[in-house]
Amino acid sequence: MLIKTLTFAVIFGSSWVILSMLRNRIILKISFKNIFRRKAEALLIIAGSLIGTALIVGSMSMNDSFQKFLYSRVEEQLGEIDEVITLRQINGTAPPFFTLNDVSDLIKRLKHSEYVDEVLPILRKEVSCGSIGTVRSLEPGAAANANLIGVDFAQLSQFGYAKGVFDTNIPEELDGDIPVVINETLAEKLNLGEGDVFEILPDPSYKLLVWLKLPKVRVYKIVEGKGIVNYSGTNLSNDTGKLFLSIENARKILGIKVPDSYNEILVSNTGDYLSGEKFSSRIEEIVRVWDKDKKFEVAKVKSEAIEAASGNNIGLVFFALSFFAIIAGILLLSNIYMMLAQERKSELGTLRALGYTRSKTSKVIVYEGFLYSLLSSIVGLPVGVGISYFILSKFVNLFTDLSTMVPTERAGQALNTFQSSFTFYVKPQTLFYGFFLGLIIPMMVVLWTGRRISRMNIVNAIRGIPEEITQRTKYLFKVFVVFSLFAGVVIVMSGYLSGSGTAFLSGTTLLLLLFPYVLNIRDKRLIESITSVAVIVLVMFSDYIPFITEESATSVPLIITKGFSILFSGILLVVYNLKTFEIVLSRLFHGTGKKAAVLKISTAFPARNRTRTGLTIAMYALVIYIITLVSILPYSQEQNLKRSKDTMFIGFDCAVFSTIGNLNLKASELSEMKQVTTAVELSRLNIIVNKQAQTESYRADLYIFDDGFITKAEFKLNDIEVIPELKKKFNSSTDLWNYLKEHPTDIVVSKSALPGLTPGDIIEIFTDSTPVFSRPPRHSEIGTKITETGKKILEARVVATLPENDINFFNGLFLYHGNLSLSDETDGSKIILMNVAGSSKEEKKSNFYTLKKLLGANIFIFYVDDMIELITTAISGIIDILRSFLYFGMIVGIVGVSILMFKALYERKRLIGMLKAIGFTKKMVFDAFMIETSFIVILGILLGFTTGTLTSIEIFNSVLSGSMEMSVPWGYMAILSIIFYVISLISTIIPSYLASKLTPAEALRYFE
Secondary structure (H helix, E strand, O other): OHHHHHHHHHHHHHHHHHHHHHHOHHHHHHHHHHHOOOHHHHHHHHHHHHHHHHHHHHHHHHHHHHHHHHHHHHHHHHOOOOEEEEEOOEOOEOOOOEEHHHHHHHHHHHHOOOOEEEEEEEEEEEEEEEOOOOOOOOOOOOEEEEEEEEEOHHHHOOOHHHOOOOOOOOOOOEOOEEEEEEEHHHHHHHOOOOOOEEEEEOOHHHHOOOOOOOOEEEEEEEEOOOHHHHOEOEOOOOOOEEEEEEHHHHHHHHOOOOOOEEOEEEEEEOOOOOHHHHHHHHHHHHHHHHOOOOOEEEEOHHHHHHHHHHHOOHHHHHHHHHHHHHHHHHHHHHHHHHHHHHHOHHHHHHHHHOOOOHHHHHHHHHHHHHHHHHHHHHHHHHHHHHHHHHHHHHHHHHHHHHHOOOOOHHHHHHHHHHHHHOOOOOOHHHHHHHHHHHHHHHHHHHHHHHHHHOOOOHHHHHHOOOOOOOHHHHHHHHHHHHHHHHHHHHHHHHHHHHOOHHHHHHHHHHHHHHHHHHOOOOOOHHHHHHHHHHHHHHHHOHHHOHHHHHHHOOOHHHHHHHHHHHHHHHHHHHHHOHHHHHHHHHHHOOOOOHHHHHHHHHHHHHHHOHHHHHHHHHHHHHHHHHHHHHHHHHHHHHHHHHHOHHHHOOOOOEEEEEOOOOOOOOHHHHHOOOOEEEEEEEEEEEEEEEEOOOOOEEEEEEEEEOHHHHHHOOOOOOOOEEOHHHHHHOOOHHHHHHHHHHOOOEEEEEOOOOOOOOOOOEEEEEEOOOOHHHOOOHHHHOOOEEOOOOOEEEEEEEEEEEOOOOOOOOOOEEEEHHHOOHHHHOOOEEEEEEEEOOOOHHHHHHHHHHHHHHHOOOEEEEEHHHHHHHHHHHHHHHHHHHHHHHHOOHHHHHHHHHHHHHHHHHHOHHHHHHHHHOOOOHHHHHHHHHHHHHHHHHHHHHHHHHHHHHHHHHHHHHOOOOOOOOOOOHHHHHHHHHHHHHHHHHHOHHHHHHHHHOOHHHHHOOOO
8 A cells, every 4th residue: 555655656746747847848958968968977877776766676576476476376275265164173172073964054055155156075184195015114205195085076076176177976996996086296206197006094003003904095087286186274285195085985994984074164265266265254254153152163274375475575575675775875866966966056056047946946956867767767677677586596596406405305395396386477566666666765855956956045056155054944953953852852751661672772862863963062073973982882781771671582673773773873973083084094194295195185075075975985884784784693593503513413413203103213223223323212292381380381392311312412511501509410411311310300491492491490291182183383383372281290390401592403391211101101202313323424424325215215314414504505595695685785885986986076177187287196186086985985884894793793682692602704794895895996997097187277177
């Protein structure tokens, strides 16, 4: 809505300017000629102006491509399925099924509703499939997870995208076997063709019940398509196979004795696969009216999927990153048009003297600026599309690289799916909105500049005399300062009283930075410097204020406020002290002859044109600032990952899990293999933890270890928190594990799993009564609050807490196996940790891959070096993509310096002539321009890097305190700074060379 409003506002404004141009053709002609007076300068202005359009279009284009990919996933996996109706969970447990008779009235109501196209009851369950005799084995590639769907094929063939895909009638028996229809995914996984026979493992428990004969089925048909062909329930996942069979055969395979039983009702709403979801609330109302006892619930799967796709607005991420570059672009445009107005002063003053009104005179700049803006938006469109195409191609390449590195076949297939199905896409409205939104920034600057010019004095303009600040302007400025100070006091007080760190810090920053302007002091440089430094110090030590400390870890607005305060104060500090830099450099090079004179000229101009120089420095600082932030945070994570190698698997090289059911391997068996030196077992139990005297409970993992684990699991005890009286007892991790063995009611907890616990706390541990198939995904359930618990198995004291470490695979509670009865461990899953044989890294890796082949496809085996390489590659790849996007923002600074030097050339022609007349050589003039560029660029780069580093320190101290150690990529930042510095120098070679070639006679008679 906001984008549309702004777009139509710009269209209206542009239309007004165009109509005004048609009415004032003489002024339009003057403006048009001015554009082509200096073609190189015009190109630079267009290049600087297009950055806003390019970054906006680039961000929106990337969002279009990602949304198209996500929406295509919705269409592929749900098709026209809009809602799924199931029995409501009771105490975390879903009832197994309902009969068709139970829901016949509901189905009738739905079918008669104007909002419904089709209704389809099904029986669905996730099972394992494989070749005959191999589902229970560890044979590589023999088994695969699949969704078994029992359905009436006559109804299925008329449902949504299934029309024309499924036959109306499927025989109940085919060559003595149960016929099934499978999708291509399952056929490819198991290498099946029509007529092939395979077996089904209906439940993981059947894996151990070897005396039970597994049901066999025969492939009747292999289908491909969208929607129900790929339906996996409410969890959108297309990496599992699908097999369809008659409802009677489905009940037979699953061992369901109750006839006419189902567990899901699929509803397809009126409309296409996207528009139908708008009727989901109507369907929910129909079910609510029918279901008086509230036994059923409606999962609005389509609405949730579309919301998730819309919520994954990656374009906003890039737009947020480009925000600083866009702000830098605003500063560039302000600088450009201020210099343009200064350059056109004499010309515009002459027009005023000839009788042109202020309004018409200002339109010379407005028209010229509008034409620049129009050209820059036109050029900015293809540039923005090109940027997004370049960035998205890097995304696809990154996923291609990662797909070859992931240790599991399923994850690799998911990444390959992204790589193969992701396509570049730009909506036509994106180009439309991007074009007009790109006009907003330059047009606002142009209109402001035009209004400013209209107020100039005719005589002063013609003679080129700088405008003096009027008493009215001074008065209005004082009123603004006083009002802002009053607002600052109000914000500070409200922040303090309400405990809002964001408001308190914002108000304090405002008060400190505006305070010098109420003092009646001519030279405010010292007091302005003190207040700027005070703001930076306040932000860096703000976490000592209690209510700011509480807010720092979770408040994004507070983090933004801190960063902006540091950056803005740093910019003001440098700009205030440009004269100081000039004095210091002059004294350092005093007595060096010609060099001193060149240096004096080089620093005097930027120091005296504080506004112009300050804007250029700020342009560099803004972009370098965000690049520094984006570099330090992930680099620190990458370094932390490398340092955490020994803690990822608690000191072991590998961790072994099972993909289907429990792990049948034994550590003793693995220890006998020549590729393995050590193997120990852990049992993982899904539990509920409740801190004594509290009502809230949380899901967690309980890791139960044995004697072999005690002597082999080693990690450093850095930052471990222990009950005070036990600190001296733990000199190594072995001491800690032995202590737990000897004290049955003591336990160790990882802060990453349950951050609220501290040493000395008493906790109660319960079994998790929720069946595995009814629980949320494993990655989302840890640490979540729940109300229902199972059987209480232990009351324990927390003797130590391990430091937060998200990279550790085993974040939970640790307990010795002898302190828990075996009956309580039966629901746990087994994990094997082992060390790989080998004296070198290469030998170890070779043994690992040999071992991986021997263990088979149904075993997850993770190697610590591979995991670190995978995560590091992912982090580095994503950061490289973000940096690439930000590098385009550096165009602003480079163009800004180029324009500044070109303007300086034309402004100083007469001065250059005077300098040459008194003995300045070509080299001295050239050096003066190059040193001036260096002075501005180096200040901008250092300022951006310093403020970015300070902000990173503050983020690590407040948000990431204790969980990660900060590291600065000094080498990368140094190389980056040198590259930008060199490019900036190169961009000013032409104006510097032209200045050095001027002859005294030509320069002294120059007048434009």
